[in-house]
Amino acid sequence: MKASLALLRRERRIGVATIGIGVLGMSLFGIARALAQNEDMVEHKNEKSTYAALAEAPEKARERTNPFEGDRRAMAAGGKLFEQHCAECHGPKAGGTRKGPSLLREEVQQATPGTLFWILTNGVVRRGMPVWSKLPEPERWQIVTFLQSLKVSSKNDQP
């Protein structure tokens, strides 16, 4: 009798713990979701200022030259890296999605290689773009090479 009572208590504790974890997880997700949506809204309101981050690159960073300029292999490798790490937010053809801006826009296409490299390295954390310094420097330059190979498109090309 005593043993069954102890077992019952144990099962009840496991049940309570499971419900607790569930409630905790749901609330956590709710908070995260609310925050993420809030960031999305801010982004939509200030779409123009998303590109303003390009202007924040320091002079020294802007002047850096791309060691792979015109290198076809680097361009192809950059395309592969773009597909793996960037396409989810910027779209498979870099035309932008709800999560990330178009990289075909003039603001991006006219930016110097150094500026693009700086943005890749530092991200735009407050607008949801993570830092990508975890990719080795040559790989970041390969992505820049790929981005520069994309044609300049007008605002009408936006998806």
Place this chain on the structure above:
Amino acid sequence: MVAYVIPGSIRQKLPGLFFPVLIFSLLLSRPCLLLAQESPYIVTYDHYLEEPGSLEVEYFSTFGTQRDGNDFHAFWTELEYGATAWWTTELYLDGQTTFHDSTVFTGFRWENRFRLLQREHLVNPVFYIEYEQISGADKIRKEVEGHDVESDYAASNAVLRKQRDHELETKLLLSSTFKGWNVAVNPIVTKNFLPSEPWEFAYAIGASRPLALKARPNRCNFCRENFVAGVEMYGGLGDAQSAGLHDTSHYLAPVVAWNLPSDWTLRVSSGFGLNDNSHRLLLHWGLSREFSGFGEIVGRFFGGRP
């Protein structure tokens, strides 16, 4: 009620079955996948957070040798979600099997990491805070704190489970990446909620580098760019009542991660005990897969924007 329907022998194995079932259910619900560029560390953290909206599902195992007791296989599942570009939150579910003893669920942990600076600097700080509710039988050995020593784990699961730990763990994750090398240093401070328990201190340090810094144009499984190798060292530094290296354990572990183009990451770490208080071997391995756009999918499920 379940307790009376399922025979005792199967019930005992349930905690062990829980993790594979959970992982496979998540893997079968296949949203968009994203190639992760994961670091090889098991214990040390660098400053990189989960991409916003992505969920990383991870399964890890620890095989540990035990003098004056039975060797063990501890396992844990991590559900790591990128809430924003500066905040990652993570839920851990832990369990273990001690050979010739039993399999038990040992508790859960809820971890949060906050990026403190907007941009990259020479040293990048991330604040880490974790609440853990685990039993004394928890053997995942993901961190070694205070005066944790091998003999603490020699008792049977029945005895170890009686001890309940409610702890708050904080870390300052300092990490720097230069010329492909990542160096990370994590000072750790832990407080058990029992007033009688002192603050405990620990450390974890690591260095790693991809085997190739340039990517190849084609997708490949075995090219060097997919491998990241390194080494990490971790151990306890005593507690507020007796800080220092006496009665502490320390480990040195070569680590390697294999980031596959098929979206899986495999990590292996072989931790060798550096003194008599340490387990001779702590072999960690883990498998993970990243699901991007998970936040949006769940948001839509709950009636969010299409």
